[in-house]
Amino acid sequence: MLKVISxxxxxxxxxxxxxxxxxxxxxQAPENGDLSAKQLERIQIEAQSVGSFFSELALSSNxxxxxEIASREGNLASYGIDFKKGTLSELLNQFxxxxxxxxxxxxxxxxxxxxxxxxxxxxxxxxxxTRIGHFAVKENTSCWMLAETLVSTPEMKKVLEANxxxxxxxxxxxxYIPQAGRYFKLDVSNVTLKSILNIVVKQSPxxxxxxxxxxxxxxxxxxxxxxxxxxxxxxRK
Numbered sequence: 001m002l003k004v005i006s007x008x009x010x011x012x013x014x015x016x017x018x019x020x021x022x023x024x025x026x027x028q029a030p031e032n033g034d035l036s037a038k039q040l041e042r043i044q045i046e047a048q049s050v051g052s053f054f055s056e057l058a059l060s061s062n063x064x065x066x067x068e069i070a071s072r073e074g075n076l077a078s079y080g081i082d083f084k085k086g087t088l089s090e091l092l093n094q095f096x097x098x099x100x101x102x103x104x105x106x107x108x109x110x111x112x113x114x115x116x117x118x119x120x121x122x123x124x125x126x127x128x129x130t131r132i133g134h135f136a137v138k139e140n141t142s143c144w145m146l147a148e149t150l151v152s153t154p155e156m157k158k159v160l161e162a163n164x165x166x167x168x169x170x171x172x173x174x175x176y177i178p179q180a181g182r183y184f185k186l187d188v189s190n191v192t193l194k195s196i197l198n199i200v201v202k203q204s205p206x207x208x209x210x211x212x213x214x215x216x217x218x219x220x221x222x223x224x225x226x227x228x229x230x231x232x233x234x235x236r237k
Contacts, residue, residue: 178226
């Protein structure tokens with residue numbers, strides 16, 4: 001089990017921390033390809049953050065999910081669900097009823113969970129809608145390096161500098177650094193940051209969760225949650 005030693009690492013590796021999964025999730029893909037209609041069974045999650053909650057859902061059920069953290073999100077808020085059976089849409093609706101600062105949509109084949117306008121961090125909105133001229137990653141890229149490269153693009157650096165904000169990469173220890181996939185590579189042009197993040201979690205065989213958040217020092221954190229490529233879906237170290 002990987003030991004996380006900072007809030008940045010917590011966000012980067014949410015899938016192994018602050019979460020208790022009571023039962024193994026069972027999922028069935030809809031025949032028509034509608035992600036919201038995906039059937040879920042026995043989803044039981046107890047988490048100490050909204051990031052941990054959705055990371056666990058994404059990785060245990062193989063659902064691509066992106067999360068924009070609300071500006072007033074508590075660091076140790078409790079998030080839990082006991083979902084017997086139903087569609088992904090029903091589960092997400094249950095979540096936003098219980099936590100009404102959030103809304104959700106299916107965008108580019110990915111579940112995007114985001115704050116309502118009054119709870120939104122203006123910087124996140126600007127960054128996610130910023131169009132990047134060109135972005136590429138090679139095979140065997142770690143999730144950490146993927147995020148670092150993305151935030152280092154000239155377009156991202158310009159927005160961060162204009163807002164007096166810096167990006168702080170995760171500090172962590174452990175024998176496994178989550179990977180985007182041995183053969184996963186990406187080369188896109190003239191797309192928004194949000195679209196790139198969605199493309200990654202939709203196409204990567206391992207990285208099924210992205211999150212944009214603030215660290216304790218208010219620096220920016222963009223992270224991916226990924227399972228080990230050699231482990232079955234829902235598997236844990």
